[in-house]
Amino acid sequence: MPRKKRFDTDVVMEKAMIAFWDHGYRGTSLQDLVECMGINRASLYDTFGDKYALFIETLHTYNRTFVKPLMEERSKQYTPRQAITGLFKEICDGLEKGEERNGCFIINTALELSPHDEKISDIVKQTFSYVEKNFFRKMVKRGQASGEISKSVDPSTTSRALLNVLIGLRVLSRNHPEKAVLNSVKLQVEALLPPGDHAVLPPPVSRPCRSRRRSMSPPTVTHVA
Numbered sequence: 001m002p003r004k005k006r007f008d009t010d011v012v013m014e015k016a017m018i019a020f021w022d023h024g025y026r027g028t029s030l031q032d033l034v035e036c037m038g039i040n041r042a043s044l045y046d047t048f049g050d051k052y053a054l055f056i057e058t059l060h061t062y063n064r065t066f067v068k069p070l071m072e073e074r075s076k077q078y079t080p081r082q083a084i085t086g087l088f089k090e091i092c093d094g095l096e097k098g099e100e101r102n103g104c105f106i107i108n109t110a111l112e113l114s115p116h117d118e119k120i121s122d123i124v125k126q127t128f129s130y131v132e133k134n135f136f137r138k139m140v141k142r143g144q145a146s147g148e149i150s151k152s153v154d155p156s157t158t159s160r161a162l163l164n165v166l167i168g169l170r171v172l173s174r175n176h177p178e179k180a181v182l183n184s185v186k187l188q189v190e191a192l193l194p195p196g197d198h199a200v201l202p203p204p205v206s207r208p209c210r211s212r213r214r215s216m217s218p219p220t221v222t223h224v225a
Contacts, residue, residue, distance in 0.1 A: 009047065012037040014065070016048075017058035021105040024112050025055055059123050062105045067127060071135040080143030081193055084136065084162065088169065088189045092182040095173055104170040111171070132163040140193070147198030158192055165189060 019028050019036045030051055034041055048054040074083040095101075102108075106127045114121040136159035143149030169185050 012039055013057060013061050016054055017061050020055055020058050021102055024108065059109065063127055071131065075139065079148055080139040081148045083139050084193060085189055088186055091169060092186055095177060095182055096179060101173060103173045107167055107170045128163060132159050136162045144196065147196040150194040150196045153194065161192055
């Protein structure tokens with residue numbers, strides 16, 4: 001009779017995904033996988049097949065557990081324009097704090113393997129298509145319908161441009177981008193989404209009157225590189 005598995009398949013799959021995410025396909029050895037997953041080689045082969053088959057499954061896991069839930073959550077939690085601009089702002093803010101350095105697993109894979117592997121290239125294309133059509137384009141159209149995004153925007157062209165900006169930002173994230181570069185990304189996204197007649201914009205920052213300003217301590221000067 002087949003031996004009963006003594007591990008949670010979903011748990012060890014996620015551990016493998018993180019290993020590939022951190023080090024890439026070529027940079028992750030079979031021994032690395034055995035150690036991080038906490039299973040022996042026989043169990044790995046019996047359950048997932050070889051290293052390549054396991055890697056393919058981790059890409060599907062990433063899409064299922066990271067990409068789609070993130071897009072769906074943002075679509076429900078924010079207004080359409082805020083869902084898009086907030087996504088870029090959160091990534092940029094995380095990079096300024098020293099987070100988000102591992103980039104995107106799918107984009108990292110696209111750079112490493114897509115040019116040489118048709119199967120992986122297809123998975124990458126499907127992921128990009130999902131984000132472009134089911135998040136960016138859907139949010140643009142929904143924002144135009146509510147009046148939050150200008151009707152002068154072409155949904156298809158703009159959604160593709162937003163995807164390109166996202167891919168570029170994730171590539172830049174591997175190389176410690178400067179604050180000025182991150183600010184330019186946020187401004188570019190804002191420019192791609194001109195507000196409509198009913199846009200929900202952040203309130204203007206109020207400035208203290210002159211009499212109060214004289215009594216205040218000297219402001220701290222921040223130099224932006």
